[in-house]
Amino acid sequence: MLQAYNKSNKPIESGTDILEDLEVDSLSVMNFIMKLEDHFDISIPLNVLSDIRTVGDLAATITQLKKDA
Amino acid sequence: MGLFDRFGTLAQTHAMVKTCGTDPFSVRLEEVLSPTRAVVDGKEVILAGTNNYLGLTFHEDCVAAATRALEAEGTGTTGSRIANGSYAGHNGLEQALATFFGRQHAIVFTTGYQANLGILSALAGPNDYLIIDSDSHASIYDACKLSSATVIRFKHNDPKDLDKRLKRLEKQAGNKIIVVEGIYSMLGDQAPLAEIAEVKRKYGAYLVVDEAHSMGVLGNWGRGLAEQDGVEADVDFIVGTFSKSLGAIGGFCVSDHPDFEILRVASRPYMFTASLPPSIIASVTAALSVIRSTPGLRSQLWLNVKQLYDGLAGAGFELGPQKGPIVAVHLPNAEIAVQVWHELLEAGVYVNLALPPATPNDVPLLRCSVCAAHTKDELRKMVDLLVDIADRYDLLEPPAKTAHG
Numbered sequence: 001m002l003q004a005y006n007k008s009n010k011p012i013e014s015g016t017d018i019l020e021d022l023e024v025d026s027l028s029v030m031n032f033i034m035k036l037e038d039h040f041d042i043s044i045p046l047n048v049l050s051d052i053r054t055v056g057d058l059a060a061t062i063t064q065l066k067k068d069a
Numbered sequence: 070m071g072l073f074d075r076f077g078t079l080a081q082t083h084a085m086v087k088t089c090g091t092d093p094f095s096v097r098l099e100e101v102l103s104p105t106r107a108v109v110d111g112k113e114v115i116l117a118g119t120n121n122y123l124g125l126t127f128h129e130d131c132v133a134a135a136t137r138a139l140e141a142e143g144t145g146t147t148g149s150r151i152a153n154g155s156y157a158g159h160n161g162l163e164q165a166l167a168t169f170f171g172r173q174h175a176i177v178f179t180t181g182y183q184a185n186l187g188i189l190s191a192l193a194g195p196n197d198y199l200i201i202d203s204d205s206h207a208s209i210y211d212a213c214k215l216s217s218a219t220v221i222r223f224k225h226n227d228p229k230d231l232d233k234r235l236k237r238l239e240k241q242a243g244n245k246i247i248v249v250e251g252i253y254s255m256l257g258d259q260a261p262l263a264e265i266a267e268v269k270r271k272y273g274a275y276l277v278v279d280e281a282h283s284m285g286v287l288g289n290w291g292r293g294l295a296e297q298d299g300v301e302a303d304v305d306f307i308v309g310t311f312s313k314s315l316g317a318i319g320g321f322c323v324s325d326h327p328d329f330e331i332l333r334v335a336s337r338p339y340m341f342t343a344s345l346p347p348s349i350i351a352s353v354t355a356a357l358s359v360i361r362s363t364p365g366l367r368s369q370l371w372l373n374v375k376q377l378y379d380g381l382a383g384a385g386f387e388l389g390p391q392k393g394p395i396v397a398v399h400l401p402n403a404e405i406a407v408q409v410w411h412e413l414l415e416a417g418v419y420v421n422l423a424l425p426p427a428t429p430n431d432v433p434l435l436r437c438s439v440c441a442a443h444t445k446d447e448l449r450k451m452v453d454l455l456v457d458i459a460d461r462y463d464l465l466e467p468p469a470k471t472a473h474g
Contacts, residue, residue: 027431030203034224043234046213046220069237 001039002055005032014056040066082424085404089411093422096414103127104316104442109419115447117437118421122286122394123366124442125316128359131352138351145346151334153343158350165357166321170292170307174329177321177350179342181281181310182208184320186215187338188277188308189248193218196243200234200274202226202260204253204429209279215338218246225253225429228264235272245274251283251294255428255436257395259283262294266303277306285314286394291360291367315356317349370394370441373448377439380452385465397423398435398455405462406433412458418451 002012005024010016018024024032036058037043042065052058073080086093091110100108104124105116125131138158146153159177166175178184189212193199197218201209204225213220221238224230231247238245247269249260262278269276280293288296293309295301305326311319322332333339345353360366378392389397400406403424410422413435421438425431437451459465 026426034203041233041237043221043237046222048219 001035002032005029012055014054014059016055017053018055018058019053036062042066042069082403086407086422086424089407091411091414093407093410096419105440105447107419109414112417114414115418115443115451117439117443117451118419119440120282120313120438121316121440121442122282122314122370122438123316123360124440125314125356125359125366128316128356130359131316131355134355135348135352138347142347144348146344148343149340150344151340155344156347156350158347158354159344162350162354162357163321165354166323169357169361170323171301172307172323173325173327175321175323176329176332176336176339177319177345178339179320179345180318181308181312181320182211183338183342184308184310184322185209185212185279187320187332187336188306188322189213189246190215190338191332191336192216192275192277192306193244193246198238198241198243198245199248200231200245201248202250202253204250204255205248206250206254206279206281207427209248209250219243226258226261228261228268231265232268232271235268235274239272245272246277247274248277248279251278251280251287252393252395253429254282254395255423255434256389256391256397257282257393258389258391259287259294259393262298262300262304266298266300269303275305276303277308278304279308281308281310282313282393282395284309285360286367286370289364291364311349311353311356314360315353317353317356319345319349319353366441370439373441373443374439376445376448377437377443377451380448381455384452384456384459386455386459394439396437396439398437400433400435401464403433405464406435409455409458409462409464410435413454416454416458418454 005028006022008023010021033044040062048061052061096109098107098109104121104126107114107116142156163175163177178187185208189199193216195217199213199216199218199220201222202225203222221234223234235245249265252259278295283293285291287294290296295304306322306324308322311317374392374394378396381398382388387399400409406422413420421436423434423436428434
């Protein structure tokens with residue numbers, strides 16, 4: 001899903017920084033998050049979102065939220 | 070890394086914006102002549118970027134009340150109400166607001182920004198949920214940061230998405246507090262409040278409506294969107310401001326919640342700020358009476374809205390989705406928006422320039438605010454000038470040009 005926002009076509013790994021490495025702007029990030037929320041049927045709280053930097057962080061957050069649901 | 074290095078992108082954008090010749094974020098009104106006229110750069114301009122929807126800033130009752138209070142009680146209170154005490158006017162205005170909205174309780178804050186900070190941060194505790202519209206004003210986002218609650222955004226004006234998000238929280242014990250706005254400040258669209266109220270009832274959530282831009286504008290009595298949509302009973306807290314229709318500065322919240330008064334010793338943005346000066350309290354109290362006694366102001370505002378919105382829409386401009394006192398002209402990119410804004414000011418009309426990321430969907434906007442005191446001629450001039458400038462930048466579809474001309 002993130003590939004659609006990966007304009008510079010860099011490899012996406014768990015250590016990839018979403019904002020810096022992929023140069024995704026903040027609006028695109030918000031749209032991407034909303035898509036993820038629909039896909040996984042979760043809400044990612046804003047206060048959790050601010051701690052997410054890498055693809056790995058994001059995956060761990062989603063796994064945790066799915067487990068809590 | 071330098072202190073301000075992280076503002077690099079912001080500094081670049083600001084530099085770009087200033088290349089038009091005027092800094093849109095530092096416009097100087099050398100002389101303010103009326104609610105709709107001022108002198109900028111030595112030239113008289115029409116003010117259409119003021120949020121002064123009812124034009125009460127020069128209303129004789131408001132000015133007279135403020136002058137009397139200034140002379141009788143001095144320039145300021147020099148402290149907070151919990152430390153320095155309340156003046157009779159503070160309590161009087163709270164009583165007047167409670168009566169205006171038909172509520173048991175009212176509390177006054179020093180700014181509208183602080184009203185959201187003070188209410189949302191106090192309502193939502195660590196185990197609670199603030200569920201906010203994604204197009205919320207900065208003061209609502211900042212209030213969320215100040216609160217210890219979990220903050221969840223739902224898609225702008227989408228009750229179905231709100232429903233989904235509340236459903237996901239069904240098993241969680243904390244209070245759920247939905248926050249929406251009567252009129253959204255950038256595009257001027259209204260919340261679908263009846264549907265949102267339905268979702269609120271379904272899940273037993275609380276509902277906060279920020280009527281900053283809709284008080285005095287919507288509803289037969291000017292009580293805002295909740296009144297217009299007939300759902301006042303579902304709205305647990307109404308937040309608002311004195312700096313738009315009421316023509317001054319300050320903020321408030323009204324509610325029927327039985328424990329509301331605890332906020333006076335629990336809400337930090339209320340407790341640790343100097344209270345509003347007597348002159349402001351007096352002018353706002355007078356403005357509230359004017360709104361109640363002069364419904365004609367509201368009808369005039371809506372006639373003016375219709376003239377500007379229909380005029381611009383008819384000429385082919387893309388505008389916000391709903392008619393209202395905020396008329397948001399969409400422009401293709403920030404550079405053109407800055408140029409058009411600047412040319413409009415040079416031609417004698419001041420509007421707000423709103424650029425991404427402060428705008429929804431990253432669309433650059435010329436944000437015009439309509440005033441009841443605008444004349445037909447002024448509104449016509451605004452449309453004509455905008456069409457003229459847009460034509461030079463080739464922004465309008467050819468058939469629309471023909472239709473206009």
